[in-house]
Amino acid sequence: MILHGDLSGLNKDDARAKWGEEQVHVWRRSYDVPPPNGESLKDTVARVLPYYCQEILPRVLNGERVIVAAHGNSLRALVMVLDRLTPDTIPSMELDTGVPLVYRLKADSTVDSKKVLSA
Secondary structure, three states: OOHHHHHHOHHHHHHHHHHHHHOOOOOOOOHOOOOOOOOOOHHHHHHHHHHHHHHHHHHHHOOOOOOOOOOOOHHHHHHHHOOOOOOOOOHOOOOOOOOOOEEEEEOOOEEEEEEOOOO
């Protein structure tokens, strides 16, 4: 699975030193600009949304509680869908590492509530 392509294995400082802070920011936060040999958020949404619809959503609508643990960009894709964010609004959305989000869904699969759990 391709995620960050040529950025894989590099920390943020190494990537910034190689390509510049602005370019790395574009790759990390844009919707449809992938890093070299990598995957954009748009690509990630295309991969995550079918899994969500086929595996997670049916369980939730059946009354099960589901925990999703994933890489940041996969979570950004899922939050984008659940929160109905657009390609224009997603770059400003921040996800804190290790901070759980609890979504409750309505019967029509839209979000009824969202809670950010903090330590």
